[in-house]
Amino acid sequence: MKRNNLSKNIILKKINYNLGIPNSFSKKILNLLLEIIVEGLNRDGKVKLSGFGTFKILNKKSRIGRNPKTKVEYQIKARKVVTFLPSYLTKKEINKKKLV
Structure with missing residues (x-):
């Protein structure tokens, strides 16, 4: 059975396609979102x-x-x-x- 993992690259391609923004910009957005989630977990649990x-x-x-x-x-x-x-x-x- 094939595994269909949702990688960061797939998410970036969907953001690029749907919003029509450059890859570098969507990469910054995704990394910032993940960073905010990790910071929140470290701060508040x-x-x-x-x-x-x-x-x-x-x-x-x-x-x-x-x-x-x-x-x-x-x-x-x-x-x-x-x-x-x-x-x-x-x-x-x-x-x-x-x-x-």
Whole structure:
């Protein structure tokens, strides 16, 4: 099954095509948007984009992991992970598309 990843380049091409602006300008816009989201996460622990969803930082505790092949245990360090909770509108839009 082929993976269809949405890369920054694909997003940039869509911005360029739809707005008719140069690639360098759309690249600055996209990078600024991503930078704002990361800054908000670092500052507040969450970023809400109305009508789209909420990015949130969760703190994972350290734990013992196990290699399933060798059964060797090892310590997994505590870390932060970013989660995304889609808004009602985003869920509704996704669920109205038919899956093949």
